[in-house]
Amino acid sequence: MSMPKKVDARGLSCPQPVIVTKKALETSKEDLEVLVDNTTARDNIVRFAKNLGCKTEVVEQGQDFIIKVMR
Template sequence: MKRVDARGLSCPEPVIQTKNAMASREAQYEVLVDNVVAKENVSRFAIHQGYQVEVEEQGDDFLLRIKK
């Protein structure tokens, strides 16, 4: 499983980092973001790629668990 730490980045950078991680074709990813816009954009991108997304709030951050 690949993990992407995209905290402190503004869109579209979290989506680009997630897309680059997905090039490895793994079945599961974790993406850590620190704002609602990034959470929504990464979730939308992953769903359009055929993945399921679970979101867990961790303080001020969001952990997105992305899996096939």
């Protein structure tokens, strides 16, 4: 099992977190871990991933969120 690709989208304003997530999914066949620092980005990435048919899991870590996107 390969390690998920990690994407740090902290500090980015919408729609940038979704755009970097989309690019990462297009360029890699691996699962992703996306790091964001606000609930709007978290919700938008979860919605985007689910629309693509991916499963998601969110872990809150301090003030950040780790979104696991599984194909």
